[in-house]
Amino acid sequence: MKKLTILLTLLVISFATHAKGPDHSQWEHDIQAFEASDRSNPPPANAVLFIGSSSIRMWSTLAQDFPGYRVINRGFGGSDLDDSTAFADRIVTPYHPVAIVMYAGDNDLQNGDTPEQVRDDFAAFVAKVRQDQPQVPIAFISIKPSIARLALLPNIRKANQLIRTWSMTQKNVAFLDVAPAMLDAQGQPKPGLFREDGLHMNASGYALWVAQVGPWLAEHAAAAEVKREPNAPLK
Numbered sequence: 001m002k003k004l005t006i007l008l009t010l011l012v013i014s015f016a017t018h019a020k021g022p023d024h025s026q027w028e029h030d031i032q033a034f035e036a037s038d039r040s041n042p043p044p045a046n047a048v049l050f051i052g053s054s055s056i057r058m059w060s061t062l063a064q065d066f067p068g069y070r071v072i073n074r075g076f077g078g079s080d081l082d083d084s085t086a087f088a089d090r091i092v093t094p095y096h097p098v099a100i101v102m103y104a105g106d107n108d109l110q111n112g113d114t115p116e117q118v119r120d121d122f123a124a125f126v127a128k129v130r131q132d133q134p135q136v137p138i139a140f141i142s143i144k145p146s147i148a149r150l151a152l153l154p155n156i157r158k159a160n161q162l163i164r165t166w167s168m169t170q171k172n173v174a175f176l177d178v179a180p181a182m183l184d185a186q187g188q189p190k191p192g193l194f195r196e197d198g199l200h201m202n203a204s205g206y207a208l209w210v211a212q213v214g215p216w217l218a219e220h221a222a223a224a225e226v227k228r229e230p231n232a233p234l235k
Contacts, residue, residue: 024086030076031087038094044070048217049097052104053079055144058200065210069217072097080108081121085128093132099220100129100136101213105143105159109152115159118143122163126173137220139174140167141209145182145189147198172220176212 047070050056056075063071074091076083081104084091092100102125105118113121126138142160145153160179167175182205184190191198193205201209 022080022082022086024083027076027079027083027087031090034074034076034091043072043095045096046070046098047072047095048099048101049074049092049095050101050103051075051084051092052081052102052141053077053107054200055103059206059209061203061206065206066214066217075103078107079104080111080113081105081118081125082108085121085125088125088128092129096133097136099217100138101141101217102138103141103144105163106146106149106152106156109143109155109159110149115155115162118159119162119166123166126170135172137172137174139176139213139216141212142175142177142179144201144205145179147189147191147194149199150189174216176216178209178212181208181211 048066049072050059050062051074053075054077056073057077059065059073059075062073072095074084081102084102084104102122105122108118108121109115122140129136129138140163142163143156145156149156156179160175160177164175164177167173182189182193193201193208195202
């Protein structure tokens with residue numbers, strides 16, 4: 001009887017934890033820092049929002065890489081895809097972006113999420129931001145293969161395929177596949193694209209991303225009127 005009681009208690013605790021959902025509070029400091037920055041230095045209107053994990057946060061050359069656009073960087077390192085969804089009311093909705101570029105997913109897989117969960121989390125992000133802006137164009141940069149996370153390659157491939165397939169069923173949702181250009185002839189990540197940690201990219205890695213994101217922005221810029229004069233200063 002005692003063993004049964006313990007088992008039932010553990011089941012109740014497990015169910016309660018699962019029902020409560022993931023804890024996003026660890027990112028509260030980062031989100032508050034974004035909000036403080038918005039108050040002291042209001043972000044530009046009619047901007048392209050880049051959001052996601054550390055590969056976005058460390059993309060320090062966004063303005064130079066996309067000189068024809070106003071850009072906002074809201075990457076917070078180590079985050080999962082669903083963290084961006086959880087804070088969308090605070091770091092997406094207030095900007096009314098004319099387009100959104102997202103990168104996330106490898107942290108999710110590293111933390112134990114399945115490829116299906118990653119796909120579903122991206123779908124949830126799209127649904128969340130489109131509550132406020134039903135027509136906003138959204139691009140998902142494919143989950144990158146990296147030296148540090150070679151063991152994840154099968155799940156990365158599967159997650160990317162699932163997200164690609166889902167995106168094809170949606171209006172104004174694009175899947176930007178950076179993975180092939182980041183792999184060598186043997187299907188392994190190219191070392192020359194990464195920093196010493198083997199996870200985060202150097203300028204050569206980001207150049208491959210620019211090659212994918214740039215044409216997508218150009219296609220959607222005319223309709224959304226996100227372009228500014230090339231020499232106009234960022235606000």
